[in-house]
Amino acid sequence: MTQEIQKEKVQPRRDFLKYLLSSVTAGFGLIVFYPVFSFMKPPKQREVEVTSLKIGNVDDIEIGDSKIIRFGNKPVIVIRNGKEDFSALSATCTHLDCTVQYKKDESVIWCACHNGKYDLTGRNISGPPPRPLEKFKADVKNNEIIISKIV
Amino acid sequence: MKKIFTNLYNWVDERVDLSDIVKFMSKKYVPVHSHSIWYYFGGVSLFFFIIQVVTGILLLFYYKGSADLAYESIHFIMSKVEFGWLIRSIHAWSANLFVLAAFIHMFSVYFEKAYRKPREMTWITGMLMFFLALGFGFSGYLLPWNELAFFATKVGTDIAGVLPIIGEPIKIFLRGGEDVTGATLSRFFGFHVALFPGIFTVLLFIHLLLVQRQGMSEPLNEKVKKTMPFFPNFVLRDLLLWLVVLNLLAILAVFFPAELGIKADPLAPAPAGIKPEWYFLFMFQTLKYIPGYVLFIEGEILGIFLFGLAGILWVLVPFWDKKSEQGRQNKLVNYLGIFAVMFIIVMTIVGWLL
Numbered sequence: 001m002t003q004e005i006q007k008e009k010v011q012p013r014r015d016f017l018k019y020l021l022s023s024v025t026a027g028f029g030l031i032v033f034y035p036v037f038s039f040m041k042p043p044k045q046r047e048v049e050v051t052s053l054k055i056g057n058v059d060d061i062e063i064g065d066s067k068i069i070r071f072g073n074k075p076v077i078v079i080r081n082g083k084e085d086f087s088a089l090s091a092t093c094t095h096l097d098c099t100v101q102y103k104k105d106e107s108v109i110w111c112a113c114h115n116g117k118y119d120l121t122g123r124n125i126s127g128p129p130p131r132p133l134e135k136f137k138a139d140v141k142n143n144e145i146i147i148s149k150i151v
Numbered sequence: 152m153k154k155i156f157t158n159l160y161n162w163v164d165e166r167v168d169l170s171d172i173v174k175f176m177s178k179k180y181v182p183v184h185s186h187s188i189w190y191y192f193g194g195v196s197l198f199f200f201i202i203q204v205v206t207g208i209l210l211l212f213y214y215k216g217s218a219d220l221a222y223e224s225i226h227f228i229m230s231k232v233e234f235g236w237l238i239r240s241i242h243a244w245s246a247n248l249f250v251l252a253a254f255i256h257m258f259s260v261y262f263e264k265a266y267r268k269p270r271e272m273t274w275i276t277g278m279l280m281f282f283l284a285l286g287f288g289f290s291g292y293l294l295p296w297n298e299l300a301f302f303a304t305k306v307g308t309d310i311a312g313v314l315p316i317i318g319e320p321i322k323i324f325l326r327g328g329e330d331v332t333g334a335t336l337s338r339f340f341g342f343h344v345a346l347f348p349g350i351f352t353v354l355l356f357i358h359l360l361l362v363q364r365q366g367m368s369e370p371l372n373e374k375v376k377k378t379m380p381f382f383p384n385f386v387l388r389d390l391l392l393w394l395v396v397l398n399l400l401a402i403l404a405v406f407f408p409a410e411l412g413i414k415a416d417p418l419a420p421a422p423a424g425i426k427p428e429w430y431f432l433f434m435f436q437t438l439k440y441i442p443g444y445v446l447f448i449e450g451e452i453l454g455i456f457l458f459g460l461a462g463i464l465w466v467l468v469p470f471w472d473k474k475s476e477q478g479r480q481n482k483l484v485n486y487l488g489i490f491a492v493m494f495i496i497v498m499t500i501v502g503w504l505l
Contacts, residue, residue: 040324041324042323042324042326042327042328042334045328068418068419068420069418070418073329073330075417075418091420093421096305096306096309096310097305097306097309098302098306098420098421098425099302099417099418099420099421100420100421101420101421111421112420112421112422112423112424112425113302113306113421113425114439128443130443130449
């Protein structure tokens with residue numbers, strides 16, 4: 001009889017110790033692994049906010065030709081349609097991140113990875129791309145090409 | 152000479168008692184029957200892994216894992232280092248044949264239902280090693296930092312990013328940032344030469360320990376009458392096969408050395424004819440056939456989801472195939488396996504040709 005009463009008294013105490021010990025262990029594990037996981041997460045690089053960029057002389061690109069330039073961290077494709085007529089589009093395919101190219105003979109922008117095609121305004125016209133390419137503004141000032149973000 | 156060995160053995164034996172281990176090694180027998188040939192592919196896979204470790208360590212003497220130096224360092228290995236071309240070519244060929252041997256090993260175990268109780272853990276560790284082998288391939292492919300590798304990695308990690316909610320964090324974790332850059336190369340280098348080999352070694356140890364302890368699985372529908380001692384009979388046959396494989400590797404490396412291609416340039420457009428390694432081709436090709444949208448679901452998400460589901464079912468086969476466990480034929484497992492083999496072969500060929 002007395003033994004049973006003792007057992008009943010001891011059990012909750014034991015449970016309490018068990019819970020305490022397991023939560024301390026879990027907490028300790030969290031404290032150890034938090035820095036490890038945080039370390040693996042790449043730090044946010046402060047991006048240089050580029051809004052406009054001089055990319056060189058008008059004659060650097062021949063009429064009907066194109067050039068890919070770095071705009072901030074992203075590639076932008078600049079196409080010379082006429083004497084002072086340039087168009088600029090993001091060069092990153094909206095499908096799976098490949099870099100597109102200008103296909104002169106077909107007058108399209110083409111992605112070699114999965115055969116996606118865009119027209120010269122950046123509209124996705126065939127293949128897997130789900131969205132059009134982002135547009136940029138291309139101006140000519142004092143014989144220099146200036147690419148800027150459209151706000 | 153023999154005396155030195157005997158003395159050395161006795162010296163160790165006196166301190167740690169080797170008799171258990173010797174008994175453990177000598178007790179195993181290999182069943183001899185009409186399907187015995189499949190027993191060799193695990194050993195062949197192991198041999199390719201050993202080759203990878205050895206040639207990988209050698210390449211580490213010269214390889215530099217940064218975007219500015221990686222391509223140049225491999226160019227240096229291929230052109231200046233004595234036998235550098237050979238070591239790199241063997242590493243590249245052995246990687247491909249390793250995956251192939253692992254494929255064969257996996258399918259033979261599947262069709263023989265050797266995963267059935269009590270060998271579930273052997274199957275699971277094997278499958279985990281198989282996925283790691285694919286991870287080795289994907290991460291190692293980027294290390295030369297050439298054009299093909301650059302875009303293959305862009306596409307591969309972007310596919311992971313398609314997944315809802317967890318996709319974007321996974322992509323950033325893999326890339327070490329928003330884009331594929333030198334940070335990605337450093338990460339993949341770390342995965343390829345430290346993280347993956349570490350995990351793989353542990354799994355391999357468990358896998359081999361289980362095989363040694365439980366012995367070889369016997370076929371379901373064939374009574375085994377003959378056996379052969381694992382040591383030395385089976386081991387010697389294994390070694391002979393390893394010798395043949397080593398010669399094959401040498402021939403392939405000499406006549407078809409690994410290429411280096413053009414250095415990756417983030418501002419260059421993707422080159423035409425871009426393809427992943429052959430063992431990813433069937434998935435890549437399938438993704439191409441799934442339309443942009445199926446009902447409300449984006450095609451790519453559906454594809455990844457289906458492959459994921461199939462993969463999980465495949466890994467868990469010892470737990471849902473109850474018939475084989477009871478020693479009965481399970482036709483469904485066979486049909487699913489045949490379908491998987493046919494699907495992989497057809498899609499790989501189509502992907503190769505188109």
